[in-house]
Amino acid sequence: MLVVDDVVEVAAPAEVVWSVLTDFDRYGEWNPFIDRCRAELTVGAPIDMRVRQLLPRPLPMREYIHTVVPGRKFGYSMKPLPLGALRSLRSHELIPLDGGRTRYESHFELAGWLAPLVGLLFGRGFRRGFPGMTTAVEREAERRHAA
Numbered sequence: 001m002l003v004v005d006d007v008v009e010v011a012a013p014a015e016v017v018w019s020v021l022t023d024f025d026r027y028g029e030w031n032p033f034i035d036r037c038r039a040e041l042t043v044g045a046p047i048d049m050r051v052r053q054l055l056p057r058p059l060p061m062r063e064y065i066h067t068v069v070p071g072r073k074f075g076y077s078m079k080p081l082p083l084g085a086l087r088s089l090r091s092h093e094l095i096p097l098d099g100g101r102t103r104y105e106s107h108f109e110l111a112g113w114l115a116p117l118v119g120l121l122f123g124r125g126f127r128r129g130f131p132g133m134t135t136a137v138e139r140e141a142e143r144r145h146a147a
Contacts, residue, residue, distance in 0.1 A: 012145035033129035
């Protein structure tokens with residue numbers, strides 16, 4: 001299994017961080033990992049992304065939203081491959097803190113018997129990309145909050 005967890009405390013209220021995370025059309029403006037994203041924040045809806053990996057061009061991905069707790073959390077995953085070959089889980093969770101701050105928890109996991117191979121091919125990009133996105137969420141939320 002490949003797991004990438006990252007946590008930051010953002011100097012902005014949860015509402016602002018949520019607005020950054022769910023403003024899918026603007027991901028390309030601030031997100032170093034996902035240069036394009038289209039989605040409706042509805043359980044069962046697709047989330048279409050172009051992910052900047054280690055390849056020369058962004059990799060198109062389609063996953064499906066499985067969890068939405070407005071203002072607090074959303075998660076999505078790929079359609080699992082047959083026979084338990086590969087499955088993914090991605091989630092974003094916000095925890096309001098005192099003083100108008102927010103704890104942002106980013107989680108990604110890849111499991112199944114193909115996960116070691118996919119991890120070998122793309123793990124380095126995931127380990128760089130997801131934390132890069134977490135930091136970018138923090139910066140963009142703080143920028144929007146200050147504006």
